[in-house]
Structure formats: structure tokens, C-alpha cells
Amino acid sequence: xxxxxxxxxxxxxxxxKAELEEQCRVLDNRCxxxxxxxxxxxxxxxxxxxxxAEVQLNKQEFPTEPIKxxxxxxxxxxxxxxxxxxxxxxxxxxxxxxxxxxLRQIAEHLLxxxxxxxxx
Numbered sequence: 001x002x003x004x005x006x007x008x009x010x011x012x013x014x015x016x017k018a019e020l021e022e023q024c025r026v027l028d029n030r031c032x033x034x035x036x037x038x039x040x041x042x043x044x045x046x047x048x049x050x051x052x053a054e055v056q057l058n059k060q061e062f063p064t065e066p067i068k069x070x071x072x073x074x075x076x077x078x079x080x081x082x083x084x085x086x087x088x089x090x091x092x093x094x095x096x097x098x099x100x101x102x103l104r105q106i107a108e109h110l111l112x113x114x115x116x117x118x119x120x
Contacts, residue, residue: 073098073106 008016063069076097098106 073103 063072077094078097080093080095081091
């Protein structure tokens with residue numbers, strides 16, 4: 001007529017309860033890990049937003065006068081993070097963005113461009 005109904009023994013109930021408790025612990029650990037990842041990602045997003053706001057705040061118009069363009073390239077600086085020598089140099093240093101060699105290369109490229117543009 002119908003399937004036989006079997007009684008669950010106390011030992012089986014205890015084993016099933018232990019298995020369910022272990023599964024709950026695993027899920028709790030996964031939830032904790034995901035929450036930490038979310039916090040880390042949110043912290044990273046906040047940092048990126050702050051950097052974007054700083055860039056937008058410091059954004060400047062590119063000069064149109066040739067001497068001011070040259071001055072901008074010559075005196076442009078950036079902040080360098082001293083990962084290896086922070087004990088000696090501090091955590092950050094301000095350095096020129098372009099070396100004299102870089103500036104020479106830029107000048108040479110501009111001269112080549114101008115000479116080729118005159119020929120066309």
C-alpha cells in the first residue's frame with residue numbers, strides 16, 4: 001500500500017545534527033570572508049574616489065603659449081612612494097616627471113614632426 005516509514009534512531013539524529021552544524025559553520029565562515037572582501041573592495045573604491053576627486057581638483061588647463069608649455073614640461077613633478085628607502089628618504093619624495101634626457105627626446109620628436117609637416 002505505501003512505503004514503509006522507518007524511525008530515525010537517536011544516533012542518526014545526533015549525526016545529522018552534527019553534519020548540519022558543520023554546514024552552518026562553513027556557511028558562516030564563507031559569509032564572514034565575503035563580508036571582509038566587500039569591506040576591502042569598498043575601501044578600495046573609496047580610495048579611488050578620493051584620488052579621482054584629487055585629480056579633478058588639481059586638473060589644470062593645458063597652456064597654449066609655447067613657452068608656458070615648455071615650462072610646464074620642465075617643472076612638472078610627481079610624488080614618488082619610497083618603498084625600499086623609506087627609512088632614509090621618508091615615505092614619499094617629489095621628483096621631476098621628465099628627466100633632461102626625456103625633455104631632449106620630446107624636443108627631437110617635435111622637431112621631426114615640424115620638419116615633416118613643412119615638407120607636406
